[in-house]
Amino acid sequence: MGTRIFILVVFMACLGACQQTNPPTVSFYYWKTTFDLKKPEYDALETNQVDKLYVRYFDVALNADGLPYPVSEATLDHFPDTLEIVPVVYIKNEVMLSANLDVAELAKKISKYVHSISKSNRLSYGEIQIDCDWSLKSRDNFMAFIDSLDKISEKQLSATIRLHQVKYAQQTKVPNVAYGVLMYxxxxxxxxxPGSSIYDKTIADLYTYTLKDYPLPLKVALPIFGWAIHLRNGQVLGLRPKVTANALKTEAAFSAQKPDIFEVKRDVLRHGTYYRKGDVLKIESVSQEQLLEMAHDLGTHMKVEEVIFYDLDALNLKNYEKDIFSQVRAAF
Structure with missing residues (x-):
């Protein structure tokens, strides 16, 4: 018995040594096209003393002529003046791969449009965040775009960073920004x-040990979202956001084959999506235990000053205990 207690004490001491002296602050991404905070979202902001939101302003894709254009622009009426806003622009990698791309022109248009949206909603901002999963083929265009935006915008820049871009930084290069956000x-x-496309510790462990060597300050983004993978004859038809197992259990058209696998029992139209009899929905989400595991693992490899949860939505929040964010902060 004494040996077990000794081992436990040593383990807890080691765990405490790995934890940060100051837990990270909590922020959220806001990814809806219309800004409209619900009570659970307000409560999450207030309880966790959140003073900043990273808000998706618009996406950039290619039109039929192969030229960049904005889509899914956000409506930001009634944004609280108590919160700092960080505009986020999501750029599809196809844009950076385009042979017709003029990076300086794209930077100019994005800077101007972010300014226009902010001005029309009477919002001040000091930073622009670029979200783009650039590849080796699009790397040079992306880096040149960031340099152009840095000269044009006169704002601080940040960029989202993927695990493979950390591990292979010499090949993928490091953008010229103030900091990155590791999309974990x-x-x-x-x-x-089998397995989840959202989070897989086995995959994560192949990359996290390289975090300490990345030459750019990093914040961390953690997932609180879920989705269903829509399958037909084993082939992926698409992702169905915010479809949960609990919701499907209450609907007669869906039958649980496993806790995370549902079969469609009859043709049905659900929330604008057509499901054929025999289709399968594979539910993917992140548990409370997995969030704590992520925080602990990341905290052993890097110092985290801010953790940003993706994304602030009442449908996501109801899947967790109300104190989950303070628990995650303490686990770093």
Whole structure:
């Protein structure tokens, strides 16, 4: 008995040594096209003393002529003046791969449009965050775009960073920004196989040991979202956001084959999506235990000053205990 107690004390001492002296602050991404905070979202902000939101302003894709254009622009009426806003622009990698891309022109248009949206909603901002999963083929265009935006915008820049861009930084290069946000999710393949495409510790462990060597300050983004992978004859038809197992259990058209696998029993139209009899939905989400595991693992490899949860939505929040964010802070 005495040996067990000794081992436990040593383990807890080691765990405490790995934890940060000052837990990270909590922020959120806001990814809806219309800004409209619900009570659970307000409560999450207030309880966790959140003073900053990273808000998706618009996406950039290619039009039929192969030219960049904005889509899914956000409506930001009634944004609280107590919160700092960080505009986020999501750029599809296809834009950076385009042979017709003029990076200086794109930087100019994005800077101007972010300013226009902010001005029309009477919002001040000091930073622009660029979200783009650039590849080796698009690397040079992306880096040149960031340099152009840095000269044009006169704002601090940040960029989202994926695990593979950390581990292979020499090949993928490091953007010229003030800091990066490590997107600690979307790690696996979206398919019918076992495991989750959102979070897989086995995959994460292949990369996290390199975090200490990354030459850019990093904040961390953790997932509180979920989705269903829509399958037909084993082939992926698409992702169905915010579809949960608990919701499908209450609907007669869906039958649980496993806790995370549901079969469609009859043709049905659900929330604008058509499901054919025999289709399968594979539910993916992140548990409370997994969030704590992520925080602990990251905290052993890097110092985290801010953790940003993706994304602030009442449908996501109800899947967790109300104190989950303070628990995660303490686990770093």
């Amino acid at each position: 999710y979307n790690m696996g393949e979206i398919n019918a196989g």
